[in-house]
Amino acid sequence: DAKTTQPNSMESNEEEPVHLPCNHSTISGTDYIHWYRQLPSQGPEYVIHGLTSNVNNRMASLAIAEDRKSSTLILHRATLRDAAVYYCILAYAGNMLTFGGGTRLMVKP
Amino acid sequence: ETGVTQSPTHLIKTRGQQVTLRCSSQSGHNTVSWYQQALGQGPQFIFQYYREEENGRGNFPPRFSGLQFPNYSSELNVNALELDDSALYLCATVDWTEPYGYTFGSGTRLTVV
16 A cells, blocks of 8 residues: 655644645555544544545645645644544545554644 | 444453444445554554455454444454454444545444453
8 A cells, every 4th residue: 555654743823724744655546645633532534535636625625746746734724623633545435544643733722 | 423333432351352342324334444543553454344245354363353234234353352452443434425435433442451
């Protein structure tokens, strides 16, 4: 499986934008880029996914590099409830998810 | 509330015992996956069931087994429990349509003593 590289942790101030990076230089043409997050004491939660084009939904935006070797999850205004571990995952549609260590996002009031 | 229910929420077992964890979903999706999450780590794929048949397995020994029932609920069974089996066990249903999302339950916290 193609691997992803994420920073171990990041800090943000409340109500400021957050850009969470992910490198995936070995991505294949059929791999979707998925983002999940895991709040304390909960299972992972779907955030967003994309293949080639940038994507927006009610939770976040996903910016995908033109060569698809990296991507960035954008939270437009971080809230305290966004404090979680964010996982960037490559997977063919519906295939099993291979989680790495993720990025622990801390949001300061 | 995600619509995926796991039971029990917490469980303590003794080394060598057997355990059964359960998962049910309101969605009716025909694919269910199980993951093991050790403390401080990301979830690790155990296996996946599609229409009552196992159709994918991670690097877990045969003492980890599962079942999926006609109503698509599922069980994870672990025999001969070891201390390292202590973890959060997550069940997820898979939506094969857009956005290809996994919906996870809140998990069962298993402690082996």
